[in-house]
Amino acid sequence: MKKVILTTAIALAVTATASAADAIKATVHADQAGAKINREIYGQFSEHLGTCIYGGLWVGEDSKIPNIKGYRKDVFEALKALKVPVLRWPGGCFADDYHWMDGIGPKDQRPSLRNNNWGGTIEDNSFGTHEFLNLCEMLDCEPYISGNVGSGTVKEMAQWVEYMTSDGDTPMARLRRQNGRDKAWHVKYFGIGNEAWGCGGNMTPEYYSDEFRKFNTYLRDYTGNKLYRIGSGASDYDYNWTEVLMEKIGNRMQGVSLHYYTCSGWDGPKGSATKFTNDQYYWALGKCLEIEDVIKRHKAIMDEKDPKNTVGLLVDEWGTWWDEEPGTISGHLYQQNALRDAFVASLSLNVFHKYTDRVKMANIAQIVNVLQSMILTDQEGTGHMVLTPTYHVFKMYTPFQEATYLPVDLPTETIQVSKAYFKEKEGAKDAGYRPCPMLSASAAKTVDGSLVLAITNVSLDKAQTIDFSLEGYQAKSVSGEILTSKKVDDFNDFQHPEVVSPKAFNDAKLKNNVLTVQVPAKSIVVLNIK
Numbered sequence: 001m002k003k004v005i006l007t008t009a010i011a012l013a014v015t016a017t018a019s020a021a022d023a024i025k026a027t028v029h030a031d032q033a034g035a036k037i038n039r040e041i042y043g044q045f046s047e048h049l050g051t052c053i054y055g056g057l058w059v060g061e062d063s064k065i066p067n068i069k070g071y072r073k074d075v076f077e078a079l080k081a082l083k084v085p086v087l088r089w090p091g092g093c094f095a096d097d098y099h100w101m102d103g104i105g106p107k108d109q110r111p112s113l114r115n116n117n118w119g120g121t122i123e124d125n126s127f128g129t130h131e132f133l134n135l136c137e138m139l140d141c142e143p144y145i146s147g148n149v150g151s152g153t154v155k156e157m158a159q160w161v162e163y164m165t166s167d168g169d170t171p172m173a174r175l176r177r178q179n180g181r182d183k184a185w186h187v188k189y190f191g192i193g194n195e196a197w198g199c200g201g202n203m204t205p206e207y208y209s210d211e212f213r214k215f216n217t218y219l220r221d222y223t224g225n226k227l228y229r230i231g232s233g234a235s236d237y238d239y240n241w242t243e244v245l246m247e248k249i250g251n252r253m254q255g256v257s258l259h260y261y262t263c264s265g266w267d268g269p270k271g272s273a274t275k276f277t278n279d280q281y282y283w284a285l286g287k288c289l290e291i292e293d294v295i296k297r298h299k300a301i302m303d304e305k306d307p308k309n310t311v312g313l314l315v316d317e318w319g320t321w322w323d324e325e326p327g328t329i330s331g332h333l334y335q336q337n338a339l340r341d342a343f344v345a346s347l348s349l350n351v352f353h354k355y356t357d358r359v360k361m362a363n364i365a366q367i368v369n370v371l372q373s374m375i376l377t378d379q380e381g382t383g384h385m386v387l388t389p390t391y392h393v394f395k396m397y398t399p400f401q402e403a404t405y406l407p408v409d410l411p412t413e414t415i416q417v418s419k420a421y422f423k424e425k426e427g428a429k430d431a432g433y434r435p436c437p438m439l440s441a442s443a444a445k446t447v448d449g450s451l452v453l454a455i456t457n458v459s460l461d462k463a464q465t466i467d468f469s470l471e472g473y474q475a476k477s478v479s480g481e482i483l484t485s486k487k488v489d490d491f492n493d494f495q496h497p498e499v500v501s502p503k504a505f506n507d508a509k510l511k512n513n514v515l516t517v518q519v520p521a522k523s524i525v526v527l528n529i530k
């Protein structure tokens with residue numbers, strides 16, 4: 001991770017700048033309402049990986065840690081406040097090693113297995129279908145089940161759907177009733193495999209498409225429940241994968257997934273979550289923002305193959321992927337979460353809003369204790385919990401759920417960040433550059449008729465004054481919150497849980513329907529305009 005070549009690259013280009021003395025002139029177009037921002041864009045992902053489930057969401061009823069029927073109370077309450085719309089489970093790679101029948105029935109009779117993907121940890125299956133679906137009901141969120149194509153059978157998957165959703169006198173519904181649950185659960189989202197190109201079976205897109213068609217045939221819609229069937233989609237820049245699936249599966253699926261991680265240097269160190277240089281910081285944000293181009297290109301293929309827009313693009317794994325925290329168990333992907341992660345969350349959500357007509361869902365990886373999580377719990381089991389900067393962004397952004405997208409024009413200084421970083425050997429000069437705008441914004445008309453405006457200033461040293469003219473909206477009052485900290489590598493830990501936390505924001509003023517906002521360097525401001 002030495003010899004970063006960004007310093008010169010960063011100084012390279014400026015696409016548009018306001019002089020320091022002048023306010024930047026921007027416009028919120030309330031007169032040009034776009035699509036509804038699907039609340040599922042605020043989705044979460046939970047996997048049997050490290051301490052996401054055990055120790056994170058679930059401690060068991062006999063734990064000393066306060067719990068509600070086995071679910072960690074503090075974590076549950078924090079998630080309830082987040083209005084989680086959808087929760088994906090049981091993986092990830094784990095899903096294609098998971099056999100759901102191991103996770104039902106009396107707990108002391110459930111078999112254990114080795115979690116081959118994630119550190120070889122022994123999985124006792126005490127958290128299974130009932131525990132997951134009951135949690136979703138308690139959180140009032142949609143479950144999103146990932147079915148096992150890689151090592152499972154068609155019969156196994158078909159029976160799982162029957163077990164969860166059949167209310168009739170069918171064999172699997174009877175088994176469910178024997179296990180204590182009378183009524184069928186409501187299960188809408190069902191993934192047919194995960195990362196079929198990799199840990200989900202190392203398939204070609206052609207082969208996977210046939211597998212999808214076969215598995216899908218036997219997944220029934222039981223009375224009162226209609227499955228939204230999701231194809232295991234591409235990773236990052238694999239446009240061919242999307243093309244083949246759209247061609248061969250087409251609208252047999254209602255959604256196709258996309259996975260995009262920030263800083264996924266698969267073949268080398270990914271960098272520390274909390275110790276990074278300014279160059280590494282801008283590099284990560286440039287990589288994060290490249291998701292816009294990636295979405296555009298997958299969307300273009302989908303627009304061509306599916307002009308009626310019947311298949312959604314679901315970014316069902318995204319977020320930062322840094323080195324595991326020193327001293328934690330290898331393979332558990334436990335990482336800290338700094339203010340930099342909050343920027344990745346905010347910038348990514350802004351992009352998802354913009355493409356919400358095709359992007360129907362997104363699931364950040366992952367909800368607790370894994371990768372870019374909302375919440376960290378103490379790995380020693382002392383019962384401490386901390387909310388991450390990413391949690392705060394999701395909370396501040398809740399008014400965007402189901403709001404109507406509004407375009408924003410915001411001129412900004414843009415730096416160019418070299419693409420080379422992990423691939424030093426390839427040479428920085430040949431690798432090309434990615435743009436990293438200093439300012440980004442997203443606006444929407446909320447369900448209660450007010451405006452929500454999020455402004456993200458990633459500049460490490462430059463505050464900005466922005467005059468937003470509000471076209472098509474008569475504003476009377478403004479209030480808001482800001483997320484910032486002294487340093488961009490600041491984070492919250494169990495001893496200092498409030499280092500990065502939202503504060504009331506008072507530097508937004510309305511005059512003649514122009515909203516003037518003074519946005520400090522390295523900050524995220526979310527305003528509610530009535």
Ligand code: AHR
Nearest residue numbers: 091092093094194195365
């Ligand atoms: O989120 C961690 C892993 O990343 C998931 O299990 C897998 O789908 C992806 O490769």
